[in-house]
Amino acid sequence: MAIEKATGAPSSGTGMMQGVLVKGIGSFYTVRTEQGTEYTVRCKKRFRRERMTPMTGDRVRFAPGRGEEHGWLEEILPRVTECLRPPVANVTLLVIVIAPVPEPDMILTDRQISRAISQGMKVLIVVNKSDLDPGLPDKIRREYAAASIPVYGVSALRKQGLQELRDAMEAGGLCCLTGQSGAGKSTLLNSLLDLNLETGSISRKVSRGKNTTRHTELIEKDGLKVMDTAGFNLLEAENALEPEKLKERWPEFAAYEGKCRFRECLHDREPGCAVTEAAQQGEISEERLERYRQLLAEAREVWRERYD
Numbered sequence: 001m002a003i004e005k006a007t008g009a010p011s012s013g014t015g016m017m018q019g020v021l022v023k024g025i026g027s028f029y030t031v032r033t034e035q036g037t038e039y040t041v042r043c044k045k046r047f048r049r050e051r052m053t054p055m056t057g058d059r060v061r062f063a064p065g066r067g068e069e070h071g072w073l074e075e076i077l078p079r080v081t082e083c084l085r086p087p088v089a090n091v092t093l094l095v096i097v098i099a100p101v102p103e104p105d106m107i108l109t110d111r112q113i114s115r116a117i118s119q120g121m122k123v124l125i126v127v128n129k130s131d132l133d134p135g136l137p138d139k140i141r142r143e144y145a146a147a148s149i150p151v152y153g154v155s156a157l158r159k160q161g162l163q164e165l166r167d168a169m170e171a172g173g174l175c176c177l178t179g180q181s182g183a184g185k186s187t188l189l190n191s192l193l194d195l196n197l198e199t200g201s202i203s204r205k206v207s208r209g210k211n212t213t214r215h216t217e218l219i220e221k222d223g224l225k226v227m228d229t230a231g232f233n234l235l236e237a238e239n240a241l242e243p244e245k246l247k248e249r250w251p252e253f254a255a256y257e258g259k260c261r262f263r264e265c266l267h268d269r270e271p272g273c274a275v276t277e278a279a280q281q282g283e284i285s286e287e288r289l290e291r292y293r294q295l296l297a298e299a300r301e302v303w304r305e306r307y308d
């Protein structure tokens, strides 16, 4: 703390405030206090190097600047959850948006679910654009029923099915919207919160020749706390995941743990596997099990490369 004083920033105690980081652009961050007042703060390079990079959603302590001057970020409080892709902190409910178009990448969806569960987040799936394929929500619901992951069929464009989703999001705390580009995340937020975020078809026109870099922003409105994130279509493999631990992230396997012939069964293709049996009986989804096996094969590959 003595060093902090020498560099001109206030130390602990007097003048220090607390808030949530709602946006970061370059080295400038916007912090919002509980009263709803926003402050612009910066973060010293040394801070980033020695401690950690601030993320949207972080609860922080900061020294506000005087008048128009920016203040300084002083401390990041311990994170409840942490997600690197998208980089957000303290999310308690991950809202995964899929749609009939672009064609859903369910491996990507299960990767995200797996990571969210490992962080202790709750998860729900929104099947948007149900106006284009009214049968899709039920199909997805069947796949995720045994895992107890709720599925909401909505049409953001026609404002259908939104009330139930809104209730779940309000109960879920700090929500993060994620999913493939074009699935309708921004349209959904516009409909839920009566906002005017740029959506796919419009931004293409508006953004020609402009900087289209998107930043994650935490929006608080009408009782909802939501982060809209830039969409992405790829999520690389985790490199610190023990293959044996992956099965703990498939909630529907829990009921069958300890019932396989082999105690160490990974529910891959071992004989006498109770999970394989459950899928054949239709108690759990074969598609989900198949995707688990693909991700297990990938995790083994990454683990081998790392430790051989």
Ligand SMILES: Nc1nc2c(ncn2[C@@H]2O[C@H](COP(=O)(O)OP(=O)(O)O)[C@@H](O)[C@H]2O)c(=O)[nH]1
Residues within 6 Å of the ligand: 128, 129, 130, 131, 132, 154, 155, 156, 157, 158, 179, 180, 181, 182, 183, 184, 185, 186, 187, 188, 198, 199, 200, 201, 231
């Ligand atoms: N038919 C239909 N189109 C939608 C719906 N929601 C969004 N879209 C369209 O899908 C495109 C991508 O939406 P956008 O919100 O930008 O997706 P994002 O990349 O996930 O934020 C836009 O052209 C939207 O108008 C919906 O419920 N039904």
Ligand SMILES: [Mg+2]
Residues within 6 Å of the ligand: 185, 186, 187, 198, 199, 200, 229, 230, 231
């Ligand atoms: Mg968007």
Ligand SMILES: [Zn+2]
Residues within 6 Å of the ligand: 260, 265, 266, 267, 268, 270, 272, 273, 274, 275, 276
């Ligand atoms: Zn098994």
